[in-house]
Amino acid sequence: MKVVEEYSQLLEIASRTGGGASAxxxxxxxxxxxxxxxxxxxxxxxxxxIDAVETAEGIDAVITVTKGTIIEKPVxxxxxxxxxEGKQVIKSKMVIxxxxxxxxxxxxxxxxxxxxxHAMEGxxxxxxxxxxxxxxxxxxxREGKIKVRPKSKVVVGGNSSYIGDFTLVEGRVGDLxxxxxxxxxxxxxxxxxxxxxxxxxxxICKIKDVILLNGEGSSALVKARVVLKDESKxxxxxxVDGAAAGARGHVxxxxxxxxxxxxxxxxVVRASHPEAEVTHEAAIGRIAxxxxxxxxxxxxxEEEAIEVIVSGLLR
Amino acid sequence: MIxxxxxxxxxxxxxxxxxxxxxxxxxxxxxSIKVLPGEITGILGRNGAGxxxxxxxxxxxxxxxxxxGAMYFRGQxxxxxxxxxxxxxxxxxxxxxxxRYEGISVxxxxxxxxxxxxxxxxxxxxxxxxxxxxSYLSRKxxxxxxxxxxxxxxxxxxxxxxxxxxxxxxxDSGVDLLAMADIISLFRKMTENGRSVLIITHRxxxxxxxxxxxxxxxxxxxxxxxxxxxxxxxxxxxIPCPEHKDETGETQE
Numbered sequence: 044m045k046v047v048e049e050y051s052q053l054l055e056i057a058s059r060t061g062g063g064a065s066a067x068x069x070x071x072x073x074x075x076x077x078x079x080x081x082x083x084x085x086x087x088x089x090x091x092x093i094d095a096v097e098t099a100e101g102i103d104a105v106i107t108v109t110k111g112t113i114i115e116k117p118v119x120x121x122x123x124x125x126x127x128e129g130k131q132v133i134k135s136k137m138v139i140x141x142x143x144x145x146x147x148x149x150x151x152x153x154x155x156x157x158x159x160x161h162a163m164e165g166x167x168x169x170x171x172x173x174x175x176x177x178x179x180x181x182x183x184x185r186e187g188k189i190k191v192r193p194k195s196k197v198v199v200g201g202n203s204s205y206i207g208d209f210t211l212v213e214g215r216v217g218d219l220x221x222x223x224x225x226x227x228x229x230x231x232x233x234x235x236x237x238x239x240x241x242x243x244x245x246x247i248c249k250i251k252d253v254i255l256l257n258g259e260g261s262s263a264l265v266k267a268r269v270v271l272k273d274e275s276k277x278x279x280x281x282x283v284d285g286a287a288a289g290a291r292g293h294v295x296x297x298x299x300x301x302x303x304x305x306x307x308x309x310x311v312v313r314a315s316h317p318e319a320e321v322t323h324e325a326a327i328g329r330i331a332x333x334x335x336x337x338x339x340x341x342x343x344x345e346e347e348a349i350e351v352i353v354s355g356l357l358r
Numbered sequence: 359m360i361x362x363x364x365x366x367x368x369x370x371x372x373x374x375x376x377x378x379x380x381x382x383x384x385x386x387x388x389x390s391i392k393v394l395p396g397e398i399t400g401i402l403g404r405n406g407a408g409x410x411x412x413x414x415x416x417x418x419x420x421x422x423x424x425x426x427g428a429m430y431f432r433g434q435x436x437x438x439x440x441x442x443x444x445x446x447x448x449x450x451x452x453x454x455x456x457x458r459y460e461g462i463s464v465x466x467x468x469x470x471x472x473x474x475x476x477x478x479x480x481x482x483x484x485x486x487x488x489x490x491x492x493s494y495l496s497r498k499x500x501x502x503x504x505x506x507x508x509x510x511x512x513x514x515x516x517x518x519x520x521x522x523x524x525x526x527x528x529x530d531s532g533v534d535l536l537a538m539a540d541i542i543s544l545f546r547k548m549t550e551n552g553r554s555v556l557i558i559t560h561r562x563x564x565x566x567x568x569x570x571x572x573x574x575x576x577x578x579x580x581x582x583x584x585x586x587x588x589x590x591x592x593x594x595x596x597i598p599c600p601e602h603k604d605e606t607g608e609t610q611e
Contacts, residue, residue, distance in 0.1 A: 268460075297460075337457040339441040340417055340450050341471050341519065351470065355461030 049078045053123045057150040060180040060213075067119045067150075074119040077102055079131060084121075090114065091145075101132035101162075110140040110170075118145060122161075123152035127187070130160045137177075141170035141200070149179040154214070157187030165195035169203045171229060176206035183214030188246075191219045201229025201258065207236045212357045216246040216275070224253045227261035227290075234263040239357045242275030242304065251280045256290035256319065263292040270353050271304035282311040285319025294323040299330055299356065301349070369430070370395045370554050371416065371449075371523055376427030378415050385411040387577045388427070393523060398545055398555045400568035400585060402592055404599075408577035409558040410454060413527045416556070417451045418444045431523070448522030452529060454558075456512040458500050464511055465495040471515040484514035487544050506532040517548060524548050527558045542567045562589045 053076060058065045066072040068084070073091045076084035080101050087093055090112030095104035108114065124131050139145060153159060169175050183189055191211070199205045207223060225234050234254050242248045248271065254263040265281040283292035298306040310323035330352050338348035369392040378386040385408050393399045401409050414422040416429065418441045428437045436444055459467065468481045482492040488510035497503065499511065509532045516524050530541055545567070548555050557568060565571050571588035573581035573596070581591055 331457070333453075334457040334459065336419060336441055337453060338470065340445050340453075341515070342442060342445040342450075343470065344442050351462065352459060355459050358461040 046078075046081070046083050049125055050076060050083050052125060053078060053121050053150075053152055056123075056152045056154060056182055057119070057121050060150050060182060066116060067121060072116050072119060073114065074121070075104075076121040077123070077131075077133070079124050079126070079129065088114075090143075091118065098132070098134075100130050101134070103134045105136045105138070107138045108140060108143040108145045108175075111142040112140075112145070113143070114145040118147045120147060120149040121152065122149065122163075124159065124161075125155055126159075127155050128158040129156075131162070132160075133163045133165075135163070135165045137165065137167045137175075139167070139169045139173045139175040139203075142172050143170070144174045146176040147178070149177065151179060151181045151191075153189055154182060154184045156184060156189040156217075159187070159189045160192065161189060162192040163194065165193070167195060167197040167205070169197070169199045169205055171200040171202060173200065173203040175204070176208070178206075178208040179210070181211040181213070183211070183217060185214055187215065187217065189215070189217035191217060191221070194222045195224070197223070197225040197234075199225065199227050199229060199232040199234060199258075199261075202231050203229060204233040205235070207234075209237070210239045210357075211248075212239055212241040215244060216240060216242045216248050218247045220247075220249040220251075222251045222253075224255070225263075226255045227258050227263060230259040230261070232258045232261045234261075236263070236265045238267045238269070238279075240267075240269045240277065241353070241357055242269070242271040242277055244273045244275060246271075246275040248275065248277040250278070252282070253280075254283045254292060256283065256285045256292055256321075257287055258290070259287045260289040261287060262290065265292075265294045265296075267296040267298075267308075268356050269296075269298040269306065270301070270357060271298065271306050272301040273304060274302065275304045276306075277304070278307040278309075280309045280311065281323070282313065283321050283323075284313040284315060285321045286315045288316055288318040290314075290316060290319040290321075292319075292321040294321075294325070296323075296325040296327075297356065298325075298327045299353065300328060301330075369393060370432060371556070372430040373412075373416065374428045374430065376415060376424040376429065378411060378422050379425050380411070380421065385422075385577050386415060386424075389574075389577070389579055390427075391572055391579065391582075393554050393556050394570075395552045395554055396549050397569040398549055398557060398567070400557045400559060400565035400571035400588070401574055402559055402562060402565040402571055402588055403574035404560060404596060407560075407574040409560070409574050410527055411577070412574070413451060413525045413556070413558050416444075416525060417441060417449060445521075449525070450516050450519050450521040450523070451525040452512045452516040452527060454527040454531060455505075456508050458503070458508065460498070460500045462499050463495065464497050464499055467499045467511065468495075468515055468518055471519045476518065480518065481514075484518050485511075487517060487540075487547070488514050489540065490514070508532075513544065517544065521553065523554050523556065525556045525558065528560070529557060530559070530561060530564055538563065538567075562592050565589055565592070
């Protein structure tokens, strides 16, 4: 397949994932498009530095948003592979310098993958008075069992915020094992981690979110919405450790189970400082009859009602 | 049975002698009611009288399937129909405690109700009837809404459904900021063009606004008559009834 075809196919699929992905390819948008281990498109604007090299299995990249830079339009990262089998390993270090503000949208596109490994090893450093959002949306095919292994470590500076959003609702999940560890190191730093996963067939969905509230007055919200059907399995571990005065954290997990799927949730809250407060809520089970019957009384079939409820939950 | 056939012919809904069991207890015993086209029919009774059970049985909830008796809607036997079939045939229910839906906006919820394309102007008009601003269209039908707000949206939703029969289960609860006159005006709008409303209520002032009423007690219909006659009987016999006093001797709300 020619590079131009790969590029246009990836962009076409990415444009369906929302978040203004149609801006991918625009001259006034920062973006990078990677197919397998090839960088097939890139646009850089002042205030953003991307130092990326192709490796045997993927790419290694250092991305910096320089001090005080405010990026109005989201930065788009498209990582994909159009083949049936293979491997893509993305290693990245992202540095958001003091006073910088940016939102990154990562489109991970594997529409034909059957025997495939997509691994991401990320390190994110956020300086003081900065804000960074990293939203990752996956598009997988309906066949096969792609292995997805995103691992990241994030350190958030004082008066800064980090939003991490992971969505995998289109196509099969495959075998997902996501791990994120965030240290809210600076005073009054804020962390917001959200995961939305829709497991089907015999998919495996493992989520592990660990947040360390080490900064005075730091705060965190960890929210997971997982829908499992058929024979899929899911487990969620959300740990928030309040280790500083005034630290506030909350873990909120809802897992909906249909068919013969199995769900497990472990919201772990730990307060290792007497002035910290960490709370949690978790609900696992089938969709309540009252919700389904409420929509059926408006003329929806049971299947349509479930579809509406699930689509709302996974937004 | 000539008498029964006449009732069936003239009624939009005819509930014929149904008994419903829940956990080995009869929650409805030999209940018969009729709802006529273009009328507001009230079901009045104290808490636990079986009013909501009757609403659920008419809506077709699986756990409220009659052990005996039958239900007819527009002359058709709907006793074995499911919820969706009944809703598509023209019956809907505004729940006493409507469910909440994470991620679904009010606008989407109202569109679901209409089952077809609906313009913003109509949705705004429906919200206006329950005294909510159009800014609510972008709100979510989740726990961010108060009980009263959610209830009003449910009323707007069933209004937009334009069903032949709308069952309102305790429609005034939680919406105390709506004046009684506004509530009644909304119910009357729901009866335009021959449509009918069945109101479930424990308030005699709401029931008194109906065209006809039934009084329920312990799962049975104990009185049928004009709204005023039923209201007077309720005030004189049901409110002071010793069977409805709690352990402190106070009459239950």
